[in-house]
Amino acid sequence: MTDTLSNIEKKRGGKKAPRFSREPPQQRRAMMIEAATRCLSRGGIGGFTVDAICREAGISRGLINHYFDSLDGLLVEVYRAxxxxxxxxxxxxxxxxxxxxxxxxxxxxxxxxxxxxxxxxxxxxxxxxxxxxxxxxxxxxxxxxxxxxxxxxxxxxxxxxxxxxxxxxxxxxxxxxxxxxxxxxxxxxxxxxxxxxxxxxxxxxxxxxxxxxxxxxxxxxx
Missing domain, CATH: 1.10.357.10 (Tetracycline Repressor, domain 2)
Structure with missing residues (x-):
């Protein structure tokens, strides 16, 4: 889980979508942490994937990559919250x-x-x-x-x-x-x-x- 989200994206050929601009940055970040928490709660560590979190939050890979440099970093924030x-x-x-x-x-x-x-x-x-x-x-x-x-x-x-x-x-x-x-x-x-x-x-x-x-x-x- 130490690979950066951007590297994962490149390996899988993912394309970044435009970042959402309606919510304040702190609110967007909290939204992603909450979505990641739900994924972990439902599927355990196996369900804690970039794709699953993006689907749960309704966001692009590019947006999640903008706020978290790795899955480890996001996992730590889930733990804190x-x-x-x-x-x-x-x-x-x-x-x-x-x-x-x-x-x-x-x-x-x-x-x-x-x-x-x-x-x-x-x-x-x-x-x-x-x-x-x-x-x-x-x-x-x-x-x-x-x-x-x-x-x-x-x-x-x-x-x-x-x-x-x-x-x-x-x-x-x-x-x-x-x-x-x-x-x-x-x-x-x-x-x-x-x-x-x-x-x-x-x-x-x-x-x-x-x-x-x-x-x-x-x-x-x-």
Missing amino acids: SMYKDVNAHIEAAKRRRAENIGWPPEVALAELIKSNFAPRYFSGENLLLWLSLWAEIATNPHLKAAHRELYNAYRGELAEDIAAVAGARGRSVDAPTLARNFIALVDGLWLEWCLDETVLTPEAAEAAGFEIIEAQVGPLR
């Missing part, structure tokens, strides 16, 4: 509050971050093929692996910082980075169990379990 969009928004908001010294109780910040993991956008059976495809690709794709490491570390770091803030305010000694890692692993495991068999637990029970692993060390958050 699918798994970390809301989390990154939370991280940026938390950093802004700290920089501006906004008096937001650390318990509220931590509780909101915990809840975000169980929002229907993420904790959804419809995401099973999408997430499994991305996780499998991370193991062998260096570009996606690097993006995963960056995003995961940023997420785990923010979660650990929120955990430490609550623990510190309450005079508790907690290994925040380890607790953050364990929480993330718990969420992934609960989501997978629920996707495979919905009788095992409910999303509400999964959220409760997420709170419990944190609360066991920092105290009540709800």
Whole structure:
């Protein structure tokens, strides 16, 4: 997947069509990422092709090539949007509050971050093929692996910082980075169990379990 889209186009004899000009560039880019996400969700990594994405988005090869230099680059953006969009928004908001010294109780910040993991956008059976495809690709794709490491570390770091803030305010000694890692692993495991068999637990029970692993060390958050 490291070949550029333009090279793929040349090899297949594809011709570039005129680029659309009605939508703002950022909106066009988002549209392509959404179309690529749908292709991956329906067909796995085998369905993540230039032709399929162009058909799904109703665009030309030339347009998709203008915004993404390779399928790897587009796949990374799908990963960011699918798994970390809301989390990154939370991280940026938390950093802004700290920089501006906004008096937001650390318990509220931590509780909101915990809840975000169980929002229907993420904790959804419809995401099973999408997430499994991305996780499998991370193991062998260096570009996606690097993006995963960056995003995961940023997420785990923010979660650990929120955990430490609550623990510190309450005079508790907690290994925040380890607790953050364990929480993330718990969420992934609960989501997978629920996707495979919905009788095992409910999303509400999964959220409760997420709170419990944190609360066991920092105290009540709800």
